[in-house]
Amino acid sequence: MQPVKDITGNAIPLNRADVDTDQIMPKQFLKRIERSGFGPFTFFDWRKDPNFVLNNAAYEGAPILVAGPNFGCGSSREHAPWGLEDMGIQAIVAPSFADIFRNNCAKIGLLTVVLPQEDVDYLIARAEELPAQRIKVSLAQQTVSIEGTDWARHFDVDPFVKHCLLEGLDDIGLTLQHDEDIAKFESTRSPLLPTTSTAA
Secondary structure, three states: OOOOOOOEEEEEOOOOOOEEHHHHHHHOOOOOOOOOHHHHHHHOOOHHHHOOOOHHHOOOOEEEEEEEEOEEOOOOOOOOHHHHHHHHOOOEEEEOOHHHHHHHHHHHHHEEEEEOOOHHHHHHHHHOOOOOOEEEOOOOEEEEOOOHHHHHHHOOOOHHHHHHHHHOOOOOHHHHHHHHHHHHHHHHHHOOOOOOOOOO
């Protein structure tokens, strides 16, 4: 997992509440066994609407998604954050997130930022009016700001999650931090290990 640094770029304004994981990543695409390659299928059904925001070339490659409350509700499928990450999203800003979705995002290095509804509404309005407006999300400073303005907001983040994201530590990375202790245990534990027998 790559460490999360400052994320700067334009934002996709997804002005919808209760965006569920079934819409983010429809069930027919869950048969893939790889974690990569889900980006083109993200919001597959909504993309059929030519007016859907992701069909607007002005937001192509935007690293920040700004959405309504309860983002990521529905089923616990990990494929939803995988798809968002694969399409280039590095941070999602919303008034609230479904807990499981938020945890799944943290495990892959996708930053979720909670701001009050009025601040999210403002960011969405700015992104709709000025698609090229650059926003900066700083995990280290725990701030969201709009470049070229004095608008800035602080956000809270769990200290352990912040540490893992800044250091690029997923579950395997956390385990490998104790590699020496694990090796020592394996080298000194009792040789009296369980055995199996094929005798009848």
